[in-house]
Amino acid sequence: xQRNPIALEPAVAADxxxxxxxxxxxxxxxxxxxxxxxxxxxxxxxxxxxxGSGKTTLMNLMVGLIQPTRxxxxxxxxxxxxxxxxxxxxxxxxxxxxxxxxxxxxxFVYSFLRIYGFGHEDADRxxxxxxxxxxxxxxxxxxxxxxxxxxxxxxxxxxxxxHHPWVLxxxxxxxxxxxxxxxxxxxxFRELADAGMHVIVSSHILHEVDLISDQVVLINGGYIVAEGxxxxxxxxxxxxxxxxxxxxxxxxxxxxxxxxxxxHVVEARLHEGGLLVRTRNADRFYMLLNQVVLETGLxxxxxxxxxxxxxxxxxxxxxxxx
Amino acid sequence: xxxxxxxxxxxxxxxxxxxxxxxILPRYAYETVFKSKLFLIFYALxxxxxxxxxxxxxxxxxxxxxSFLQVPESELTEFFTIGKAFFxxxxxxxxxASFILVFLVGPAVVAPDLRNNGLALYLxxxxxxxxxxxxxxxxxxxxxxxxxxxxxxxxFGFQAVQDPKWLMPHLGLAFAVFVGSWTWxxxxxxxxxxxxxxxxxxxxxRIAMAVLFFVSIGFANAINEMLDTWWGHLISAWYPxxxxxxxxxxxxxxxxxxxxAASWAALAVGSVLCLWLLSRRIRAYEVVR
Numbered sequence: 001x002q003r004n005p006i007a008l009e010p011a012v013a014a015d016x017x018x019x020x021x022x023x024x025x026x027x028x029x030x031x032x033x034x035x036x037x038x039x040x041x042x043x044x045x046x047x048x049x050x051x052g053s054g055k056t057t058l059m060n061l062m063v064g065l066i067q068p069t070r071x072x073x074x075x076x077x078x079x080x081x082x083x084x085x086x087x088x089x090x091x092x093x094x095x096x097x098x099x100x101x102x103x104x105x106x107x108f109v110y111s112f113l114r115i116y117g118f119g120h121e122d123a124d125r126x127x128x129x130x131x132x133x134x135x136x137x138x139x140x141x142x143x144x145x146x147x148x149x150x151x152x153x154x155x156x157x158x159x160x161x162x163h164h165p166w167v168l169x170x171x172x173x174x175x176x177x178x179x180x181x182x183x184x185x186x187x188x189f190r191e192l193a194d195a196g197m198h199v200i201v202s203s204h205i206l207h208e209v210d211l212i213s214d215q216v217v218l219i220n221g222g223y224i225v226a227e228g229x230x231x232x233x234x235x236x237x238x239x240x241x242x243x244x245x246x247x248x249x250x251x252x253x254x255x256x257x258x259x260x261x262x263x264h265v266v267e268a269r270l271h272e273g274g275l276l277v278r279t280r281n282a283d284r285f286y287m288l289l290n291q292v293v294l295e296t297g298l299x300x301x302x303x304x305x306x307x308x309x310x311x312x313x314x315x316x317x318x319x320x321x322x
Numbered sequence: 323x324x325x326x327x328x329x330x331x332x333x334x335x336x337x338x339x340x341x342x343x344x345x346i347l348p349r350y351a352y353e354t355v356f357k358s359k360l361f362l363i364f365y366a367l368x369x370x371x372x373x374x375x376x377x378x379x380x381x382x383x384x385x386x387x388x389s390f391l392q393v394p395e396s397e398l399t400e401f402f403t404i405g406k407a408f409f410x411x412x413x414x415x416x417x418x419a420s421f422i423l424v425f426l427v428g429p430a431v432v433a434p435d436l437r438n439n440g441l442a443l444y445l446x447x448x449x450x451x452x453x454x455x456x457x458x459x460x461x462x463x464x465x466x467x468x469x470x471x472x473x474x475x476x477x478f479g480f481q482a483v484q485d486p487k488w489l490m491p492h493l494g495l496a497f498a499v500f501v502g503s504w505t506w507x508x509x510x511x512x513x514x515x516x517x518x519x520x521x522x523x524x525x526x527x528r529i530a531m532a533v534l535f536f537v538s539i540g541f542a543n544a545i546n547e548m549l550d551t552w553w554g555h556l557i558s559a560w561y562p563x564x565x566x567x568x569x570x571x572x573x574x575x576x577x578x579x580x581x582x583a584a585s586w587a588a589l590a591v592g593s594v595l596c597l598w599l600l601s602r603r604i605r606a607y608e609v610v611r
Contacts, residue, residue: 060606094439096440098440103350115448115449116343116447118335
């Protein structure tokens, strides 16, 4: 049988980013996304936004299932209109339970590997390897129709990583997973990302996005409202939304009087036995806190930012507008 | 930001030719199709006529087997003749069986994928929409081939082996079996695929098929009666196909079917329409307004 060698590595080596360049997508008069500019490095990227915000459209564009109305997308240097090259480096898992009827978990992963063009032996080996990675080896010979929601999520993940992609695009992959399975899947994401893969994950579970993401992309109404690592995004919002820091110490009133003299501190109030400070410059505030502790001999138990996570950013940028 | 080890390695082996990948689809579809006992029984029955034809050909070429009937061989020769009428009738029966088979299998070919949002799953592979359609089409084409032109040509070959002198004057029959069968099964498959793509609920899809094939006969006749014309027959697939079979096998012309050229054109237009409808429906995404 004639076989085709895969020759993709030079392109991958040359450009290791997912670049979305001024992309808009309209479905007739319906806006999908508009003027999206992103340059996503390797690692775990959390794509966050409310229902209908354009997350799935953005993911469909990244995997070439739809073409942009305007702009261009390059996945590690490969345009999305070159499916033969693109789909070898991209693994995609939709948010839907889309399983051809009657297949076992093994057959589900194996058959799609055959569609990629892998021969029987390679496909068989890669199937067991990916099923093993998601912890479904024992259930592999059972029908997918009999799987629980969590098992279905995991077998979908297995089929998306089975062909050894560079870029993994996963639409709501954590939905329906129990805490143990969730922890295992997140660990797998981390393992893949640390090995140099792009793992782009959409999720509504902000707490987990916060935990797992190296960077986040917040999308709302088809527009990107923020992108970058969570700390960086939060820093950029300090003017409009001062950072809240809760300090538990032995003399909160004294601390309040000391910090309130400074311009960047916009509020200081006693809160649950501690002091809740709102500041427009978190870095300066932490310097100030160190200084006050040295000067007054305060005993500080905890210093905890209360709105520097993905959830707070989401609330400020999306919750207030929706 | 994590420090990336860049230790991840992709598969660097070789792959199978792109043209052959659509055949993965029928492979798994058959596992599902043959699980139905009803289908299995009907599929087995589809080989009854070719089997009877096989016996008939054998008897035609070995009349001495029937000597126990004590009928003069000249009378037997008159009854047992292999020619265009034998193949014409055989292909008509197998053609009708093809319709029933498509009626059973056709609505389940694409609808489950559309119902489950499964197209994104297929199309996020190096696998084009045309390959998906070809793969799904091949589910029906392979099945229908196995009961139409394949047994037809096997019977033709068997007769040629039995009587080598018969072969050359009757080569046109093989052509008629092959071309006629392909015309019919291709049209049937495209139509079934289109209905399956547009009507996701299988019972409704089956009703739609039945309406298209049977109600259209009455409709065709009504048009002909009212407008005193023949072209009304073109809206029902049976009449054009009958005309094509008659012209391919060189059977006596019938007043009840449209001209062959118009029939070819009608089926071609129907097929193009089906392809257009499929291209509108087979997409990786669905816009819900």
